Amino acid sequence: MSRYGQVYADWQADPVGFWGKAAQEIDWFRPADKVFDPQAGVWGRWFEGALCNLCHNAIDRHVADGRADQLAVIHDSPATGKTTKFTYAEALAEVGALASVLRAQGVGKGDRVVIYMPMVPEAVFAMLACARLGAIHSVVFGGFASKQLAVRIDDAKPKAIISASCGIEGKRVVQYKPLLDEAVDMSTAKPQTCVILQREVHPCELIPGRDLDYAQVVGAAKAAGQTTECVPVEASHPSYILYTSGTTGQPKGVVRDTGGYMTALKWTMSNHYGANPGEVFWAASDVGWVVGHSYICYGPLLHGCATIVYEGKPVGTPDAGAFWRVVAEHGVTTFFTAPTAIRAIRKEDPEGEFIKKYDLSKMRALFLAGERSDPATIHWSQDKLGVPVVDHWWQTETGWPITGNPVGLGVLPIKPGSSGVPLPGYEIVALDDEGHPIATPNTLGNITIKLPLPPGVFPGLWNAEERYKSAYFAEFPGYYATSDAGMVDQDGYVFIMARTDDVINVAGHRLSTGAMEEVLASHPAVAECAVIGVQDALKGQSPAGFFVLNNGVTTPPAQIAEELVKLVRDRIGPVAAFRMALPVNRLPKTRSGKVLRGTMQKIADGLPWEMPAAIDDPAVLGEIEEIIGKNRDGGAKA
Structure with a gap:
């Protein structure tokens, strides 16, 4: 108790x-x-x-x-x-x-x-x-x-x-x-x-x-x-x-x-x-x-x-087992990282094969903070690690x-x-x-x-x-x-859905980008995602989703985009007006793993923007700018 x-x-x-x-x-x-x-x-x-x-x-x-x-x-x-x-x-x-x-x-x-x-x-x-x-x-x-x-x-x-x-x-x-x-x-x-x-x-x-x-x-x-x-x-x-x-x-x-x-x-x-x-x-x-x-x-x-x-890093130094090696080698009992780090590991190792290589028996809990932990990340971590995963x-x-x-x-x-x-x-x-x-x-x-x-x-x-x-x-x-x-539920649990700046107004309805991201992240092919509000002459704002696929996914990205649009429509409803899901190779992040949604939104709205000082890789924003430019007129809308 x-x-x-x-x-x-x-x-x-x-x-x-x-x-x-x-x-x-x-x-x-x-x-x-x-x-x-x-x-x-x-x-x-x-x-x-x-x-x-x-x-x-x-x-x-x-x-x-x-x-x-x-x-x-x-x-x-x-x-x-x-x-x-x-x-x-x-x-x-x-x-x-x-x-x-x-x-x-x-x-x-x-x-x-x-x-x-x-x-x-x-x-x-x-x-x-x-x-x-x-x-x-x-x-x-x-x-x-x-x-x-x-x-x-x-x-x-x-x-x-x-x-x-x-x-x-x-x-x-x-x-x-x-x-x-x-x-x-x-x-x-x-x-x-x-x-x-x-x-x-x-x-x-x-x-x-x-x-x-x-x-x-x-x-x-x-x-x-x-x-x-x-x-x-x-x-x-x-x-x-x-x-x-x-x-x-x-x-x-x-x-x-x-x-x-x-x-x-x-x-x-x-x-x-x-x-x-x-x-x-x-x-x-x-x-x-x-x-x-x-x-x-x-x-x-x-x-x-x-x-x-x-x-x-969580991946690449040298592989997606880097964190688990550290936990095993030093006998870590309490581990705390960002959800984006776990999502990066899951993208590279969706079946958790690297986790099986290490003795993680001393670890009692995994704590996540820094960005919202979507349910898919929590479920994957708990399933693969066998310990409480605490957002x-x-x-x-x-x-x-x-x-x-x-x-x-x-x-x-x-x-x-x-x-x-x-x-x-x-x-x-x-x-x-x-x-x-x-x-x-x-x-x-x-x-x-x-x-x-x-x-x-x-x-x-x-x-x-x-x-x-x-x-x-x-x-x-x-x-x-x-x-x-x-929001706060009937049991006193708190759900942080987005920064207040990320709550978008679609035809008079205040909608949480975090709720839409939660739906996109639930798709088994999606490693990570971000949703931003884009200026819309008719509705004020309309949501645009960006998603990164897990390694080994063979389904065409356009088909997954269609499935994501349908998922949002089914789970949140037509009120979300979610019609644009764009596949990307990676999302722009700070070095601590926060997705730079605000900068993405400025790019999408054609507003002036500055390179964020803490960005992990400045080249990513160029990739995002190119993708948004190609799809500004609806090119790859699902």
């Missing part, structure tokens, strides 16, 4: 007591005067008056508590063919040495440090070294274009940048240093120091007087036994800034606090993810995304787990799951297509466009969270309080607007 109902009721009855108890799992240099102050900040503030340190809780306390020789960080790199492991004691030495190097360069409490790194253990050590000093890190996805990096440098005004000579994306080497140098040249906020990790595959030239060789300076500090103390910071002190694209094109710097963030992450590790200290937890993401912050770096280490830093939903802004299936409290029935139930801390309310709660279950609306927000959820945007208020709280007073559309 799941304990979820009782635990959620306990939170509802006494939110302050609930999080006060959860905070006992954290080491505090000084406890809070108030667990929650409703008068502080925009909507309140957690753990007012408390002093703490994130690095101390992630590393130092485990060494002091007898976990010095336990594995902390595993770097698995198919890109280089190497695996490197660090115990908690070894990680502490690395972090302390880097922190001493940064301090020698003048970095202290409140200073910003930009981290522009590939998936290497030094990226995690850099984050922890900043936390150790009370500095505020801002991780920018490695390989971001110079212009985008420069915008972030100018907004954060870092005293130092930590980077690498290059990153490895599959078989492609991406030179970071030229991108970094150009970004610094473009920016007005010049960093004093750049610490550069030289990688064997492609070393770079260093600029005298500005650049430091990471291995040299950290190695010298380690040899001399140099480290630093963990600087006490207020619970409300920013731990990091993480930039997320805004609708205006100007990035939003999401700010994360320290004390509330630790409390929430620690709670989720055992209660939501069902992980135990000493086990191996793997989030197959990137440190540049919020998942990388919360569940590659901080969450697993706060909980005393080993975390995996994976420098590879869950959260955002950069929240920093930890909003809804899910709390495995640690006992698995609830899984409803494929749903992202689960609200976790303690979140009261989910579906509102209509006028801001009224929707009483009827399974009715599409604006998904909101009733204020106050729980610990760890962003208290603001960097240097942009008015934008924070207007973007998230002005539309529905008393609620946080998630900008996601969905």
Whole structure:
């Protein structure tokens, strides 16, 4: 039996007591005067008056508590063919040495440090070294274009940048240093120091007087036994800034606090993810995304787990069994990835032959987030893996799951297509466009969270309080607007169907593109798909579907397109006006696996568009543009 109902009721009855108890799992240099102050900040503030340190809780306390020789960080790199492991004691030495190097360069409490790194253990050590000093890190996805990096440098005004000579994306080497140098040249906020990790595959030239060789300076500090103390910071002190694209094109710097963030992450590790200290937890993401912050770096280490830093892809490094090799080789118990990664694996290996090659007996659950998990993906994963497959939903802004299936409290029935139930801390309310709660279950609306927000959820945007208020709280007073559309069923399960921007208006009917994608994905020949709304002179908008076929499918794509149109008509009805299904070789995605529907829609509508900074392969949009152009007048309509 799941304990979820009782635990959620306990939170509802006494939110302050609930999080006060959860905070006992954290080491505090000084406890809070108030667990929650409703008068502080925009909507309140957690753990007012408390002093703490994130690095101390992630590393130092485990060494002091007898976990010095336990594995902390595993770097698995198919890109280089190497695996490197660090115990908690070894990680502490690395972090302390880097922190001493940064301090020698003048970095202290409140200073910003930009981290522009590939998936290497030094990226995690850099984050922890900043936390150790009370500095505020801002991780920018490695390989971001110079212009985008420069915008972030100018907004954060870092005293130092930590980077690498290059990153490895599959078989492609991406030179970071030229991108970094150009970004610094473009920016007005010049960093004093750049610490550069030289990688064997492609070393770079260093600029005298500005650049430091990471291995040299950290190695010298380690040899001399140099480290630093963990600087006490207020619970409300920013731990990091993480930039997320805004609708205006100007990035939003999401700010994360320290004390509330630790409390929430620690709670989720055992209660939501069902992980135990000493086990191996793997989030197959990137440190540049919020998942990388919360569940590659901080969450697993706060909980005393080993975390995996994976420098590879779900397919192609070398094959569709790459993830299963990592799970088997390192004894992963809890695995977290994006639905798009599983869909890519299923496309290459629809029968799951690679899964059979590996011993996955230690894995207890697979967690999916980042995009909506369609029922077909859930069913395929559960069938092939034989473990609970949990879709869950959260955002950069929240920093930890909003809804899910709390495995640690006992698995609830899984409803494929749903992202689960609200976790303690979140009261989910579906509102209509006028801001009224929707009483009827399974009715599409604006998904909101009733204020106050729980610990760890962003208290603001960097240097942009008015934008924070207007973007998230002005539309529905008393609620946080998630900008996601969905519905809540009679059992309290939440179904996230699309971003509110992706809800299309067809002849006056508000329709979810996510619901149509769910129908397309149910076809056994379809590996993955996307539906967008295209401008229509008669109906306002009409849906257009794009689908990728599984390997080995021999049925002509035109026939499958006809079948998909009929499926949507049968399951959603003629009201969807779904008549265009277009086969494509691949969909445009960010490196974290999000499908770039907004850019596709601009292309389809003939609007100006810019190359997204985080796109995995820019050539894909050219392919999409060509296909849309050929079919704009109905050429391949089914």
